[in-house]
């Protein structure tokens with residue numbers, strides 16, 4: 373499966389998926405963590421605080437080059453947990 377690109381910056385892989393109602397239609401949007409944060413989604417700040425992720429870490433999530441394997445696993449788990457909490461809200 374191809375990774376979904378962020379519908380906002382169209383550069384990073386989307387990790388947060390939200391559904392918006394547009395009239396009768398439901399629009400599914402995928403956002404990368406960075407854009408989700410920029411849009412001020414409260415869950416993002418919350419998760420970052422819980423996981424101890426800084427803005428700087430956010431920059432490196434997308435490149436992943438500087439991250440250790442351990443950090444990558446932790447981030448993937450954090451994102452999965454984050455997505456679940458998002459689904460629960462939506």
Ligand SMILES: [Zn+2]
Pocket residue numbers: 378379380381382383384403404405406407408
């Ligand atoms: Zn983005």
